[in-house]
């Protein structure tokens with residue numbers, strides 16, 4: 506479904522994405538993990554043609570995303586709340602998105618039904634503009650709107666962010682079900698390793714823009730490997746910091762001042778006349 510070919514994106518000296526070859530198959534449920542700045546969002550932006558690559562390309566169903574718009578019909582994505590329209594209510598926004606994909610109001614209402622528990626009576630019927638919703642509820646509006654037209658490809662950047670624990674659990678189930686029932690390709694990024702191994706049978710580990718591991722995850726088998734990777738990274742970084750601190754604290758040889766012993770000279774008080 507998605508082919509990434511020799512894809513490179515730099516910001517100044519920083520290599521944000523550098524992927525020689527990577528294929529995501531139709532029906533894959535892929536989790537993208539990596540430390541802050543590893544390049545997850547940049548990769549999503551390149552896939553969605555929101556950024557121009559310095560080299561290489563991305564094709565979705567053999568369509569080069571920056572040369573043809575056809576992939577947009579079967580793709581849904583939510584990267585950040587810049588995707589939302591602040592001055593609309595959630596209903597207006599959902600109907601607007603539905604209209605873009607030829608869905609009638611009643612069809613949109615019907616497609617919102619499976620999200621009722623997820624919305625928890627806090628999204629629909631609130632008579633509030635999107636700009637006045639909490640970060641968590643904006644996240645919900647974004648995720649739902651990305652799924653509304655039943656896309657064959659769904660891309661969500663950190664979908665669990667800002668969600669309360671029960672909403673995280675609900676969206677995990679909804680995504681899994683969506684992937685299975687629609688045989689849709691679902692790609693999510695997350696810093697939550699537990700959630701990622703719970704829902705993603707395939708996990709790509711990104712480091713400095715490079716996919717360094719492509720992990721098959723059956724019954725949470727990737728958990729240990731990922732925990733080891735992230736713990737090892739933390740330990741390595743702490744050790745590096747300590748080593749640097751020791752070097753900084755040790756004075757350079759030429760600045761070492763030899764301890765000199767100053768002999769005390771006892772000054773005898775002058776004798777006054779008549780004193781012994």
Ligand SMILES: Nc1ncnc2c1ncn2[C@@H]1O[C@H](COP(=O)(O)OP(=O)(O)OP(=O)(O)O)[C@@H](O)[C@H]1O
Pocket residue numbers: 516519520521539540541542543544545546547548
């Ligand atoms: N518009 C930009 N201008 C300059 N540098 C950028 C820009 N966007 C991303 N970068 C840099 O590219 C690198 C990858 O960033 P990116 O946001 O893709 O990482 P990420 O894995 O999504 O991180 P996080 O987990 O923190 O969201 C980082 O070093 C980041 O500072």
